[in-house]
Amino acid sequence: MRYNEKQLQALSRQPAEMAAELGMRGPKKGSVVKRRLVKLVVNFLFYFRTDEAEPIGALVLEHCRVNREEPSGFSITFVEDTERKYHFQCCSENQCQEWIEALRRASYEFMRRSLVFYRNEIQKMTGKDPLEQFGISEETRFQLSSLKA
Amino acid sequence: MKLNERSVAHYALSDSPADHTGFLRTWGGPGTPPTPSGAGRRCWFVLKGNLLFSFESREGRAPLSLVVLEGCTVELAEAPVPEEFAFAIRFDAPGVRPHLLAADGPAAQEAWVKALSRASFGYMRLVVRELEGQLRDARQTLALHRRSSQKTGTSRYKPQAPDLCSPGLENGHFPSKDCSPVGMAEEGGSRPAGWALAEWEFQGPASLLLGRGQSPVSPETSCFSTLHDWYGQEIVELRRGWLQRARGGQAECEKKDRP
Numbered sequence: 001m002r003y004n005e006k007q008l009q010a011l012s013r014q015p016a017e018m019a020a021e022l023g024m025r026g027p028k029k030g031s032v033v034k035r036r037l038v039k040l041v042v043n044f045l046f047y048f049r050t051d052e053a054e055p056i057g058a059l060v061l062e063h064c065r066v067n068r069e070e071p072s073g074f075s076i077t078f079v080e081d082t083e084r085k086y087h088f089q090c091c092s093e094n095q096c097q098e099w100i101e102a103l104r105r106a107s108y109e110f111m112r113r114s115l116v117f118y119r120n121e122i123q124k125m126t127g128k129d130p131l132e133q134f135g136i137s138e139e140t141r142f143q144l145s146s147l148k149a
Numbered sequence: 150m151k152l153n154e155r156s157v158a159h160y161a162l163s164d165s166p167a168d169h170t171g172f173l174r175t176w177g178g179p180g181t182p183p184t185p186s187g188a189g190r191r192c193w194f195v196l197k198g199n200l201l202f203s204f205e206s207r208e209g210r211a212p213l214s215l216v217v218l219e220g221c222t223v224e225l226a227e228a229p230v231p232e233e234f235a236f237a238i239r240f241d242a243p244g245v246r247p248h249l250l251a252a253d254g255p256a257a258q259e260a261w262v263k264a265l266s267r268a269s270f271g272y273m274r275l276v277v278r279e280l281e282g283q284l285r286d287a288r289q290t291l292a293l294h295r296r297s298s299q300k301t302g303t304s305r306y307k308p309q310a311p312d313l314c315s316p317g318l319e320n321g322h323f324p325s326k327d328c329s330p331v332g333m334a335e336e337g338g339s340r341p342a343g344w345a346l347a348e349w350e351f352q353g354p355a356s357l358l359l360g361r362g363q364s365p366v367s368p369e370t371s372c373f374s375t376l377h378d379w380y381g382q383e384i385v386e387l388r389r390g391w392l393q394r395a396r397g398g399q400a401e402c403e404k405k406d407r408p
Contacts, residue, residue: 001214002213002214059152060153060160115273125291136276
């Protein structure tokens, strides 16, 4: 699968929702915890060597699970292979909790579900479709049926 | 730069809803000349959220390419082949070549340009925040009215939006239907709104009472349509405000996108 590295690098320089130096261990056997600058930009989690400007890599946070790992850490797995875990070590329980919450809300799919939920609730209460003002009420991706996935 | 390609490819092929699909002609990609020429290549494109995937064919099982629709604008463009309905994804980042694509007809071209230009995470977030605010305001309006007309002092009103982060809701992926709070709503189509919804959805007094076919105010005020109109007026007022704020917000975003 081709993708444009320069474009992803540009994205990694955009303002972050969350950014911190965390311990990180990849899913490969024998991987060890390394210090990484971890940066959440939209639904991408970038990770950098602490002394480099360009990221080593990124995780696209769609169809993933974020789990707490003891002590004060969390892991990210993807539905496609739940055995492959990306481990992260935080400095404190608080920091860990903040990251978990931010990551669970970071996907586009989460936003889409929130949107459909709010739309439905508002429509129930007011009898009007709040998406009409945006001119996107007809879009299939915002219909209730799109929740059936 | 590494990317969790396998899980991204899995997401591309999963049955979560696609935002737009169709055949497009494409020019570019590694190994092709920097200036698009010739007939290009016809591929199947799938837009999911802010990710645009291309496949060899409709049945293709491995994405050929991924374009992330962030920090870009979508404009009509001229294709090397005159009869094509071309458009380009242009990136703000220096040194990133624009992505030239072409649809089969003007309708498809328009639909693609529309879908792609609204695909960014920021746009989605803007709409979600807007609706979040609208729901909060609508709940407050209902609760206020209920309190003033009932004067009982007790209120089950809770101002906060339902906790969307409840167990089972993780990053848009629901392991099973049973623990999907929002997923319950899909059953609402065939029956009155508010019926048979998950318990936590009954947080606001309005959904609680309206869902049972009762008036949200005192039992005497039983004419729903009167109430509905009454609330409607306030909502119209509020929406006018929201619209203005939304426009302001959008303008700000655009400013931010193009410094």
